[in-house]
Amino acid sequence: MDDLEVLRREFEAEDGSFLLRLRGDLHWDRQAFGRLERAMRRVCARYEAEERLDRWLVDGYWFLADFVPGWTGHPNFPRPEPDYYEAALERLHDLQNWFVTGRSPYTDTHVWPDL
Incomplete structure (x- = not known):
């Protein structure tokens, strides 16, 4: 499955998606998040050099x-360990910024560690 299809399935909260598990089961699925x-x-x-972006992706x-962060921020939400959780939220913010601006918040030599 190509990356755009993965994102479409994830953004639409289809079966097995991170978003469906998070919203429906109140479970942070690390494999699905990865x-x-x-x-x-x-x-x-x-998409870094693209002048126009598809609305569904944005x-x-x-x-x-x-x-x-809003959904999992409730004190009773069963979050994963704090270091991983904070890194995951930061990663989502960084990726949002990168996609919308077309500029990575890091240098070209940055290695994105797997979460």
Whole structure:
């Protein structure tokens, strides 16, 4: 499955998606988040030089960066360990910024660690 198809499935909260597990099951699925995050990163790199962006992609990046911290911010939400959780939220924000501006917040030599 190509990255755009992964993002479409994730942004539409289809079966097995990170967003569906987060919203419906109140479960942070690390494997699903990793799949989503890697696809978001690759799409950012692919679209860096684009002058026009598809609305559904912009909406998806924006929604995730805003929704996930709000939804999981409740004290009773079963969040993963704090270091991982904070890094994941920062990553969503960084990817939102990169996609919308077309500029990575890091240098070209930055290595994005897997979460």
